[in-house]
Amino acid sequence: MRGLCQVSDLEVYERIATGLGLPDHARMLLGLAPIDIASPTGNHGDEHQEQTEELRARIEAAAAVDPTMVMILSTDTNNLRLLDRRLGSLAIADKMRAQIAQLQRAHRHAVRPGIRARLAGVLAETASLAGWQAINTGALGDAWNHYETAKVAASEADDPAILAYVSAEQAYVLMDLGQPTQATELLQHIHQTHRGDIPARLRTWLSAAEAEAAAILGDETTCRTALDQAAQLLPDGPGDPDMPYLSIDAHHLARWRGNCLVRFGDPGTVEDLRSALAGMDGTYNRAEAALRCDLGHALLALGDPQAAQPHVQRAQQLATMTGSRRQRKRIEELARAVNLALH
Template identity: 70%
Template sequence: MLFGLAPLDLASPTGDHGGSHQEQADELTARIEAAAAIDLTMVMILTTETNNLRLMDRRLGGAAIADKMRAQIAQLEGVHRHAIRPGIRAQLAHVLSETAALAGWQALDTCALSDAWDHHEHAISAAREAENPALLAYACGQQAYVLIDLGRPAEATELLQHVRTTYDRRVPGHLRTWLAAAEAEAAAILGDEATCRTALDQAAALLPGDDADPHVPYVSLNTHHLARWRGNCLVRFGDPDTIEDLRSALAGMDGTYNRAEAGLRCDLAHALLAMGELDAAQPHLYRADQLATTIGSRRHGRRIKELMRAATRGSR
């Protein structure tokens, strides 16, 4: 006050904002009350909606369900942020982590790498609040693919090895298999054949007999999927068994994993081109292109163009 800096309204140092303060209080109260309406039944409904989005993503791709994904994440974020009961809040964090990880994978498929990274950071944070090591390991493992697409396979391999060391004994068998296969893929891209083959052998040994585990619905992995993954890795080293692995995997595809089939046909075309079998490779490239276009996969689209250019050069 001695320096002439005292507020004009001594009774209200911040000025008269009572109206806006009350609006904020009313809005926050309404959000907390809306979140309080979420019970176990509602959590199950939200979980089912995320599972349905996952199934739609496999067939249609992320672009076709982008609006639905944004709405689901916005709804989950809203109720999670304002949930008070610890048990419900933790379960909402669980669903939010699964949904954010799915959004991250979709962003990766469209080559939106910054968005993919942010979605996975969101998934990791939610998994920590849910205190679920499987969700945390999965989100970190998927984030490694962002590093791969950034051209940083060494860091991706290091991250996956850290995740396996930290969480391997604390997560279900299907996820342990998934993490081992992901490490193999990162090592293959890095050009480390020894690490790749070791991780593939570990993945095969870890794979449970059942096709699915209800505790990890975000991991879909069986012998056919693992054969596809093995072929994807070993095609980079010119392994002659790759073609048979990939054909076996293709025979076992059930037609609902369009993104996976597009990738598989790219790998098979790659292997056939490496063997000089241009005519055999063409139908796989054509079908892969159809699938990539259907699901809006820019990631696969870029690879298909590279393989088509290689096929053109090989035919000259």
């Protein structure tokens, strides 16, 4: 302490540490072994006991999850999906956060393999929905993270269809980041990987997504080929109850086709989009906003801004109601073009 000599013997350090009652983290700074090997940073017996009790309680709570409860959680996610289509993500943001948190707690502490796998499937669907909502609000970082969560959960669920779907949806983050080439490569890889183990309706969706990425790249040949493949793969009927997250039928595909081909000035786009609009049931408000925006673009390209104007106005209303920044940006650009053409 007086600086007259320097301690060089480890045994002396040991005596000093013992005499002063140094805690383990201070002993370690002197190069000494901790007294409590299980707790190298000190004696936290009370804290460890609290952790143990909390873990036991969570595992016990998760053990109460049975097939009926998993079905209820799945129904809750589907109800949120229906609300999202009508009202948009902002209206249900708190409910979405609560649902994901509940599913993550139940899944993380579930022990029974069958229940754990089913919870993983519901979590994958829910995180994917949250990812799509984040894309539409412009929160691309959040969207990417949600899809990473969804992919891990889908892998544990051992469900090729949900894994292919959530992985492919992540490509839309790349598209909105201005990286359609990487999005195309990702979509093609997913389609090739899962071609033999996913339903035809999901393959239809993947082909249509590939067409959209090709359209963004300006590759009309690839775009049309992918759209034709989607039409050939599309099965009859409105949907598949085993894939509630997937909405694609003849009307949705017509909307998708119009969205792609409007970029190439195809005059047939107007009829595709009008057909899709006539077939919408009024529950897909965000999708209708996008459709009316595409129809406005097509009509403007045909030199009919007056016919385009009411579609633009309705698209603005729907995009505002659903809180879709992604759609509002496109619609505002179109509105300026229409107003310029009218005046």
